[in-house]
Amino acid sequence: MPESPTKTEGQIVNLIVQHQHDLHHYILSLLPDRALASDVLQETNLVLWNKAHEFDPSRPFLPWALTFAFYQVKAARRDSSRDRHLFDDDLIASLAAEPMDCEADLMDKALENCLRKLPRTQRKLILARYQPGASVQDLAAEFSQTPNALSIGLLRIRSSLKACIEQQLSSSQA
Amino acid sequence: MTPDRTETLIHMMLDHSLSEAERIELNDLLRGSQAARESYLRAIAIHGALIRKCDAAPSSLPFAAPPVAAKPLRFPFKKLLAIAAGIVLMASVFFAKPGPRADITDGDFTVSPGATPLALGKIPARTPLSIASGSLTLTYPSGAQVLLEAPCHFQLDEKEALTLVHGRASVYAPPGAQGFVLDTPSGKFIDLGTRFGVAVGSDGSDAVILSEVFEGEVNIETPSEPMRLLRNGDSTAILSSGRSSRLVNSLDSSPIHLSRSASNAPADRKNLALGKPVFSPGYCVRPHGSIFPPDNLTDGRLNDSGVPGDWSFWLAPDYENGEFTVDLMQDEIISRISLQNTSNRFINDRGTENFAIEISSDNKSFTPLIVGTLPRIEPDKPEQAFPFHEFTFPETTARYVKFIVLSHYRHPTNPSHQHHSGGLSEIQIFR
Incomplete structure (x- = not known):
């Protein structure tokens, strides 16, 4: 007869699902490599699932989960050359201790609003840049630009998005 | 600003x-x-x-290089996915349009989480499809057959053709099925009545596509080179850079070989190492997606299979014996370890000869468990599965299992061959 999940396991699944974007945000801030961060998120999910019995439901979930995410990040940095140790160990520890400046879901909503405000060509370019596997080199050919010119264009779009998102978030918090 | x-x-x-x-x-x-x-x-x-x-969101780009290592989601979302999958399946049944046809006629596989569900019978056309584990055979009205090996992303776009975005495929076109086309991000393979294999991977930014003709002939068409005919025994790689691509006959000074058989082990729930994390002080990283990290050792994929950027085996850094440690995530009682050696895809310049295994419960203090020898993989039988070698011992408790290569194989006939190191394809650990 198959085992049914315990109440704690059920709660943990809900909490893990609910906080996927926050966990992704945290891991990505320490490992900006997209594929590696995705792998570490999966590993973290698995660890959290396996540790369900250790979770105290009277305490907040996210700080507990981020502790395990941090250990998984450290393990990934130890074992992967993909990250190429972009950040030194002391800086990783310092970034890990920084508070999250906003919930990932709020950021996703602000991004949607700000993408809509971008000129169509800029929106197309930034979304093309974030398609899985896309590179500046490929996009430069696609958009008939030099890689350098395309990179400068992306920098400007990122700056515009940042300014717009900051405005959105501050007005939503006001 | x-x-x-x-x-x-x-x-x-x-x-x-x-x-x-x-x-x-x-x-x-x-x-x-x-x-x-x-x-x-x-x-x-x-x-x-x-x-x-x-x-x-689905990609709007025309086949940009796929992600390097598309890994299945290891998380119990199955119920939610089953509901979502059911909705997608119903939609595909009710809104199906006439078009190209291929049927899954054989296979033991799982689809990637969130992907369109697949079962024996007709597959949906013009829909991105993927399998996360196992393999399947597609059969076309002409009789052409394609064996796809996970992890694999593919799509049925045209009649008597398949678009392979990422993964491995073996194509068989019997008489009457000549002209079958396998389309990839960097080139088309037009079957002239043959058996051939293709592995579509990536070096992290650009597609790397390997192919080998096992029987007969195949034409390769790329955007920037004239059509080339490959014959029985020929192999080639298509290397892309932006929109241009070039064909080469060797990669990193080694010949190109593809195994003919599907290479996923049936999931053995008793294998305590399956899917568990593996750590090593280093691993081999070479150009064109030749990257061999230690988590390949417990991924259930065997026989030096995989694609550029996502090979299935571990290799130590160049010139090193190497070592790795499997973390079973908790103390386990173990009494048997099964090892599958590597020959580095029949290049035959790497692999484990003598080894030691040590165990620990804290990853600090290790106790010797086994010292042994693995034979070299026979290089002349590419269609056969590599053998496993079992080592048994009295039941003992361990969480960490460390494998230390004491000596490694080098190229058998060319002592000045540039590369060598330890390596292993898979480790299985049982009670």
Whole structure:
């Protein structure tokens, strides 16, 4: 007869699902490599699932989960050359201790609003840049630009998005 | 609005164009200023939101290089996925249009989480499809057959053709099925009545496509080179850079070989090592997606299979014996370890000869368990599965199992062959 999940396991699944974007945000801030961060998120999910019995439901979930995410990040940095140790160990520890400046879901909503405000060509370019596997080199050919010119264009779009998102978030918090 | 230096360096980091001096500069800026760290965290938050948005939506690009290592989601979302899958299946049944046809006629596989469900019978056309584990056989009205090996992303776009975005395929076109086309991100393979294999992978940014003709002939058509005919025994790689591509007959000074058989082990629930994390002080990284990290040792994929950027076996760094440690995640009672050696895809210049295994419960203090020898993989039988070698011992308790290569194989006939190291294809651990 198959085992049914315990109440704690059920709660943990809900909490893990609910906080996927926050966990992704945290891991990505320490490992900006997209594929590696995705792998570490999966590993973290698995660890959290396996540790369900250790979770105290009277305490907040996210700080507990981020502790395990941090250990998984450290393990990934130890074992992967993909990250190429972009950040030194002391800086990783310092970034890990920084508070999250906003919930990932709020950021996703602000991004949607700000993408809509971008000129169509800029929106197309930034979304093309974030398609899985896309590179500046490929996009430069696609958009008939030099890689350098395309990179400068992306920098400007990122700056515009940042300014717009900051405005959105501050007005939503006001 | 003028981006400041921190913002510029962060942008360069996100586009992978940071030099070592700039990396150090960015570290110093972030270390020295709270404002710089806040700016970085805001930029990363936007970066993450863009990734989530684009990961959730289907790609609008015409076959950009696929992600290097598409891994199945190891998380119990199965019930939710089953409901979502049911909705997608119903939609595909009710809104199906006449078009190209291929049927799954054989297979033991699982689809990737969130992907369109698949079962024996007709597959949906013009729909991105993927399998996360196992293999399946597609059969076309002409009799052409394609064996697909997970992890694999593919799509049925045209009659008597298949688009392979990522993964391995073996094609068989019997008499009457000549002209079957296998389309890939960097070129088309037009079958002239033959058996051939293709592996579509990536070096991290550009597609790397390997092919080998087992019988008969096949034409290769790429955007930037004249059509080339490959005959029985020929092999080639298509290397892409932007929109151009070139055909080469060897990779990293080694010949190109593809195994003919599907190479996924049936999931053995009793294998305590399956899917468990593996750590090693280093592993082999070479150009064109030749990267061999230690988690390949417990991924259930066997026989030196995989594709560029996502091979199924572990290799130590060049010229080193190497070692790795499997973390069983908790103390387990074990009494048997099963090992499958590697021959580095029949290049036959790497592999484990003598080894030692030690165990530990704290990853600090290790106790010797076994010393043994693995034979070299026979290089002349590419269609056969590699053998497993079993080592048994009295029941003992361990969480960490460390495998230390004491000596490794080198190229058998060419002592001056440039590369060599230890390596292993799979480790299985049982009670």
